[in-house]
Amino acid sequence: MPAENQPLVVAIIGAGPSGIYAAEALSQQSEVPVQVAVLDRLPVPFGLVRYGVAPDHHSIRSIRNTLERTLSKAGVRFYGDVTIGRDVTVDELRSTVDAVIYAFGAGSDRRLGIEGEDLVGSIAAPEFVAWYCGHPDVHPDTDRTARRTAPDELELEAERAAQLVATTRQAVVVGVGNVALDVARVLIKSADELAETDMADDVLASLAGKTVTDVYLLGRRGPAYTSFTTKELREIGQLPGVDVIIDERDLELDESSQAVVGQDKVAARNVAVMREWATRQPSGASRRIHFRFWTRPIRLLGEGRVRAVETERTRLNADGFVDGAGPGETIEAQLVVRSVGYKGIEMPGVPFDESTGRVPHSEGRVIRDGAFSDDEYVTGWIKRGPTGVIGTNKSDAVETVTSLLADVHDGDVVPRHRIDELDALLASRGIHPLGMPAWRRIDAAEIELGHSHGRERTTLAHRAELLAAADEPDDEAGRES
Ligand SMILES: Cc1cc2nc3c(=O)[nH]c(=O)nc-3n(C[C@H](O)[C@H](O)[C@H](O)COP(=O)(O)OP(=O)(O)OC[C@H]3O[C@@H](n4cnc5c(N)ncnc54)[C@H](O)[C@@H]3O)c2cc1C
Structure with a gap:
């Protein structure tokens, strides 16, 4: 009892x-x-x-x-x-x-199921996000024997991610949700803007050296069907030194899109934001974010490394599913981030x-x-x-x-x-x-590291760094709960 x-x-x-x-x-x-x-x-x-x-x-x-x-x-x-x-x-x-x-x-990603998906340079958003957020799974300790592999271990390793961003001029992000916008912002923002974040030092160094000029977001349905929140979408149009390119024809609403916009206030606001963008004259900025609707990738092209994305135009069939509607453009890209959902x-x-x-x-x-x-x-x-x-x-x-x-x-x-x-x-x-006292020591160490570089905080990305920071200096066991 x-x-x-x-x-x-x-x-x-x-x-x-x-x-x-x-x-x-x-x-x-x-x-x-x-x-x-x-x-x-x-x-x-x-x-x-x-x-x-x-x-x-x-x-x-x-x-x-x-x-x-x-x-x-x-x-x-x-x-x-x-x-x-x-x-x-x-x-x-x-x-x-x-x-x-x-x-x-x-924690896992969905796949596109198209040819070329496994080429170098084609990565899933969860991996890319984990990299720029400093997740220990993709920032392995140098001493690999000390690594503890997780059941859902992410495959992208920091070195490979760093190499990819350093050698990318044009990137394609497949998907039209907030994660796709996050990825696009991280890829297009300047080094100074990113320095205001708490990104890990080596991530920041890689992103600071990047040469990305163009990011394409692909949506297989129309602008009424995105899952953006309006605040995050608007932010894209406010990035300094970045032009947003969107084709007015993609913003014409067919009957089903009109019905969506009529019922869904967020969809209506998002379409209004994009319509305002379409009226803007490009300023000639050196960096651009392009939105392509009614477009889906059908093949990633390249030998070893992605070099381009072949697309097709799409339309909705009578059952509301997406059908191919003829060849689309082939977009040159050295990096493809698949942002089609977590699983x-x-x-x-x-x-x-x-x-x-x-x-x-x-x-x-x-x-x-x-x-x-x-x-x-x-x-x-x-x-x-x-x-x-x-x-x-x-x-x-x-x-x-x-x-x-x-x-x-x-x-x-x-x-x-x-x-x-x-x-x-x-x-x-x-x-x-590790308990909350250990977290507080990690927290203090990240703040201290950040301050030493004139930043508010710097994320410790490696497990060994986190454990070292968690240790109480005179705690023999090195751990506490
Ligand atoms: C890229 C991205 C950006 C986002 N941005 C925003 C945003 O700006 N605003 C917003 O409102 N929402 C945002 N979200 C959504 C938000 O993060 C989720 O709603 C929320 O994190 C879901 O919470 P959860 O606890 O279910 O899962 P999680 O946050 O994933 O937490 C699950 C936890 O379980 C742990 N775990 C997994 N397996 C094991 C195991 N075997 N043993 C022990 N522990 C385990 C993991 O380490 C993890 O800490 C974002 C999501 C993503 C992916």
């Missing part, structure tokens, strides 16, 4: 926004006493807020201050540098806690729907073998797919936690475990998690 007031021990896998919002929802209620362990495979928390949100979007990145406050609350503990599925299995974790919440995001990947031991790339659930309760699991819940991108803004994860996490608390109320989930059981399991495997 559990003692009265024995806290419910909940392990959350993933310290991105959704995991942290779930911890917040658990710690803010007073009905059920809780102890929350938020585990992440990386030494640092915040998920895509650190490793996805564009470095030049300072105010959005500052959301991490709010997330940090939650991880510092009594009853919530961060366990960094613990990979579930490798350091301990999901089943082992489940045997030490009362409930688990999966919040491990959707969830399976974690061993966790139910997974391959067709949706998500963990099957109802209101956050995981469905295992056709029935509700006793102790498993899910939130964030791995629950609903890669959609919405950061705030969407908050309401999503609240839904999941509401389901969990209702199950506790109904006696379906009962506090039986103590947090020391999880600690003992990790210790028995030689795993010493």
